Amino acid sequence: MxxxxxxxxxxxxxxxxxxxxxxxxxxxxxxxxxxxxxxxxxxxxxxxxxxxxxxxxxxxxxxxxxxxxxxxxxxxxxxxxxxxxxxxxxxxxxxxxxxxxxxxxxxxxxxxxxxxxxxxxxxxxxxxxxxxxxxxxxxxxxxxxxxxxxxxxxxxxxxxxxxxxxxxxxxxxxxxxxxxxxxxxxxxxxxxxxxxxxxxxxxxxxxxxxxxxxxxxxxxxxxxxxxxxxxxxxxxxxSWLASDAKADGSSTPHVASHLTYRHAAKVSPLAAVLKYDLSKxxxxxxxxxxxxxxxxxxxxxxxxxVAVDSMVGLGLMLMFPAIFLNEWMIASRDGKFLPSLLAVAPIPSSTLAWTRQCFTTAIWFASLSGVPLVMTIWHFTGASRDGFGQWDQSISAHYAVPDSGWRIGLAISIVALILVIRQTTWNSMAHATGNPRHVIWSVAIKFGIAFVILSYLLVRFMRFPNWDAWSEAAWEWIAELPVYLPWILAAKLVIVAIASAMLYRSRLTQPRSLVLLMVGYALATILCATIVWKLIPSANVYLWHCIAAIAALIPYSRIALAPLVLARNRHH
Structure with missing residues (x-):
């Protein structure tokens, strides 16, 4: 042949x-x-x-x-x-x-x-x-x-x-x-x-x-x-030839000169975990x-x-295959959340769990950043300035504030980033259990909830003769949300208190780390809520509305409980 x-x-x-x-x-x-x-x-x-x-x-x-x-x-x-x-x-x-x-x-x-x-x-x-x-x-x-x-x-x-x-x-x-x-x-x-x-x-x-x-x-x-x-x-x-050469004092002339040997004790646990994840x-x-x-x-x-909103939506659809392929590649390489070497290593469960959550979130952000990157290139080159201008004018026509389209777009982007963090932290915590059934059930529950919500919206949509009537009714429903925000915020604070108490009693992290986690949650809530409140061009939206909504969306409990789930997996 x-x-x-x-x-x-x-x-x-x-x-x-x-x-x-x-x-x-x-x-x-x-x-x-x-x-x-x-x-x-x-x-x-x-x-x-x-x-x-x-x-x-x-x-x-x-x-x-x-x-x-x-x-x-x-x-x-x-x-x-x-x-x-x-x-x-x-x-x-x-x-x-x-x-x-x-x-x-x-x-x-x-x-x-x-x-x-x-x-x-x-x-x-x-x-x-x-x-x-x-x-x-x-x-x-x-x-x-x-x-x-x-x-x-x-x-x-x-x-x-x-x-x-x-x-x-x-x-x-x-x-x-x-x-x-x-x-x-x-x-x-x-x-x-x-x-x-x-x-x-x-x-x-x-x-x-x-x-x-x-x-x-x-x-x-x-x-x-x-x-x-x-x-x-x-x-x-x-790598192993270079290690053997350093260990026995011999020299291997054909080994690349840029390979160096570092003693394991000089590498911090966080650096070791990051290097392992980055290698994949x-x-x-x-x-x-x-x-x-x-x-x-x-x-x-x-x-x-094509309209700007349609292009952004379809562009995001092109990014999701890259995200899922990356997550599948990371999961299939080890066959489990952590390889045996890291599972028995003297590294705190909080370090492993939070590092993996940050790394998974970084993968999503790196993939989804292709959309704002291309939009920025097109904006500064002027290739689609007319399309962006028409889109901004169509949104600004409903508000008295200029550039309402850009302001609403930035506010939606901040909320979308928080939703991405919710998704990645949940996936990481489900995989940290080490039980495939928990992962499958978590995916099934999420799809079930999404199916129920979309079915409800579809049924409500079919009762209206056209899109304008549906939009008007949708805005009326949104106007009723502030009534439920205090109850949602109270329930969220109870969940935060329970998760913090469980993490403190487990002794899986230092009290200083727990305090920093709670302070970071409060600062992130206030900062994001203030930015969203300043961006939304409506006098009917108050700052406490944004604080309650952002506080409910930030996944504090998923971050705090991830070390407990991983510690149970490592124990078994």
Missing amino acids: SEIISLARLSVARSRTAIRLAILYFVVMHLAIVIYSLAGIEGASEGAPRQAAVVTAMAIMMSLPLIGITFGLFDFTESYDFNSAATGYMPWLLRTPIKSWKLAAVPIALKTIWVLVICSSIAGTTAIFGTPPERWFIPAIGLGSLFILACLVTWHPFRGPHTRLVLIAILFVPAYAWMVMSVSFAFANKQSDMPTDATSVTIVSIIALSTYVVLTGLCLRAVRLARMNVSGQIKESH LTGGGAKIVLASWCLIVLFWSACNS
């Missing part, structure tokens, strides 16, 4: 499940686009160009998952640390007698074919509604170049341990601009800023192909350097977050005519 065919079969076998799901989604996506387009084509006879633009935008939006998973498909990259200077290419493949150009060409060719198939299918579907299919050549080459750039950064070995992370941060903005320019050619017309004449399109095509060829050559060079860097020694053996995120987890960021960037670039 040919070496190229063998490498291709190995690459496909490593991603077989994802490819099958992608093909199924591919078929369903195009059927949905055709059905949607044919259903609305009767009313679009007078606006054929707009119909073509809508179909094109819909095809791009629905193709984002297929394009995003290309970062992980057909790749010979192992799970590794982005802070490491070693190559991410599989060491055992680099030690085989296969030529370097074959090792580099097979993943690049398969990724390129995958992108070409996706773009060709979009071109064929949108061509039915008047979009020229040749417009998709430049977007296909541009997207293919981005995936080759990702391979280059992953495969290339570096001298410093943080060079790869710095390079990713530097290349993010140029890659974003390249992606926007490439995809924008699918919407190019005489009114757009993109060149549409034959000469300009030819020049841009030459630039795109030249970039693709140059990046391919750099990937070939990166594979050759990686083979020299490996030198027959697997990089996983570097800086590899595959960081790639998942970056892929989700690229998805939201491409989504915003392709859908500049």
Whole structure:
């Protein structure tokens, strides 16, 4: 069997499940686009160009998952640390007698074919509604170049341990601009800023192909350097070889010079736990977050005519797969909340529980921060200033305060951050029990409560003839909430007192830490409530309303009881 065919079969076998799901989604996506387009084509006879633009935008939006998973498909990259200077290419493949150009060409060719198939299918579907299919050549080459750039950064070995992370941060903005320019050619017309004449399109095509060829050559060079860097020694053996060399006083000349030995007693428990958790995120987890960021960037670039609230909502939906994949990766690596080494280590349960809660929250924040990041880029570049202005004016029309849209948006963002913390602390506490049944039941209870609430709202919504009547009734219900806020606040204070007493009696933390936790809860409540109160453009909302609502939302009891749950798990 040919070496190229063998490498291709190995690459496909490593991603077989994802490819099958992608093909199924591919078929369903195009059927949905055709059905949607044919259903609305009767009313679009007078606006054929707009119909073509809508179909094109819909095809791009629905193709984002297929394009995003290309970062992980057909790749010979192992799970590794982005802070490491070693190559991410599989060491055992680099030690085989296969030529370097074959090792580099097979993943690049398969990724390129995958992108070409996706773009060709979009071109064929949108061509039915008047979009020229040749417009998709430049977007296909541009997207293919981005995936080759990702391979280059992953495969290339570096001298410093943080060079790869710095390079990713530097290349993010140029890659974003390249992606926007490439995809924008699918919407190019005489009114757009993109060149549409034959000469300009030819020049841009030459630039795109030249970039693709140059990046391919750099990937070939990166594979050759990686083979020299490996030198027959697997990089996983570097750490224990360095430790043995320091222990017996011998020297190992082929061990990387940047590896140092630190005595275990000099590392604090908190630093050890953080290093252990970060080792699981800086590899595959960081790639998942970056892929989700690229998805939201491409989504915003392709859908500049969609309303701001719809774009934010759909953008958040693109971030959630990255969150769940990261949590699944962390849970599946150990098979339990803590490995046996940390479970029996002389580290306080409060340190372990609160560190894991903070780390899980950081994963959510890192993924969801892709939405405000892209919104900030678009705001300062002026690309969607008109859309933001119209959205702000539509909200401000109901209030006498200027910039009401931005104020309400910031207030909602603060409340959303608190809700994210509630979610992460609850998940972490459920996993800390060490019992899968508790995790399953916690998820079932949350979905059950959400189902009951949504069903109740749906039943109430069906009783009204239109959306305006429903909105008016909803505001009347919201106006009645202050009546229940004192009772909610009293119940919350009772729960806080019980949780604090249980944590104090357990002696799992020092009294000073408990006092700091309670003071932090009070300060966070007052600070967030004051900011929300200042932002809400309504004279009917008082400061004590915001304090009661924020105090009820901040998950103090979940944070205070997490060490007790983990201590019981460690005892068993």
